[in-house]
Amino acid sequence: xxxxxxxxxxxxxxxxxxxxxxxxxxxxxxxxxxxxxxxxxxxxxxxxxxxxxxxxxxxxxxxxxxxxxxxxxxxxxxxxxxxxxxxxxxxxxxxxxxxxxxxxxxxxxxxxxxxxxxxxxxxxxxxxxxxxxxxxxxxxxxxxxxxxxxxxxxxxxxxxxxxxxxxxxxxxxxxxxxxxxxxxxxxxxxxxxxxxx
Numbered sequence: 572x573x574x575x576x577x578x579x580x581x582x583x584x585x586x587x588x589x590x591x592x593x594x595x596x597x598x599x600x601x602x603x604x605x606x607x608x609x610x611x612x613x614x615x616x617x618x619x620x621x622x623x624x625x626x627x628x629x630x631x632x633x634x635x636x637x638x639x640x641x642x643x644x645x646x647x648x649x650x651x652x653x654x655x656x657x658x659x660x661x662x663x664x665x666x667x668x669x670x671x672x673x674x675x676x677x678x679x680x681x682x683x684x685x686x687x688x689x690x691x692x693x694x695x696x697x698x699x700x701x702x703x704x705x706x707x708x709x710x711x712x713x714x715x716x717x718x719x720x721x722x723x724x725x726x727x728x729x730x731x732x733x734x735x736x737x738x739x740x741x742x743x744x745x746x747x748x749x750x751x752x753x754x755x756x757x758x759x760x761x762x763x764x765x766x767x768x
Contacts, residue, residue: 578616580606590669594676625690628677632694636701638663645712652709653756702728715763731755
């Protein structure tokens with residue numbers, strides 16, 4: 572098996588272990604056992620466990636963002652565009668809550684371990700960039716402009732989603748969570764104005 576294939580297989584094995592057992596239990600030995608490989612292969616493919624965790628973080632973050640981007644359909648009505656984007660994200664979140672939980676565990680791990688802060692920073696750069704791009708695309712199709720800087724709105728969306736995600740992981744209240752997403756969409760719409768032609 573080529574080194575790139577082994578690396579990809581170990582990456583997916585790490586995600587499976589973390590999803591099932593949590594980040595703390597995703598030791599190099601647990602990961603290679605999951606992949607059915609000897610321990611030496613891990614050190615051949617990765618410089619360290621930290622490098623693997625960095626790749627897991629980027630892989631999961633990009634995976635969620637790509638799904639939302641791929642399913643996003645801009646409409647003439649800005650509310651429909653925003654809600655489609657939020658609902659697409661939420662559908663993926665409810666379908667794979669343990670994977671999303673890994674992201675929060677990895678964020679905390681990165682912030683607590685010196686030299687690893689860039690992993691958390693990169694994770695949120697990807698999220699914020701995706702929200703900003705979708706907000707701009709939705710505005711273009713609806714013929715409106717945001718009255719608040721898009722980076723600020725993107726941060727507001729991400730902060731709200733983080734709070735909703737954590738709360739849902741605790742109480743599993745989907746109805747109230749979806750209602751909160753609608754509230755978020757409605758609040759965003761207060762910060763629009765027709766685009767000047």
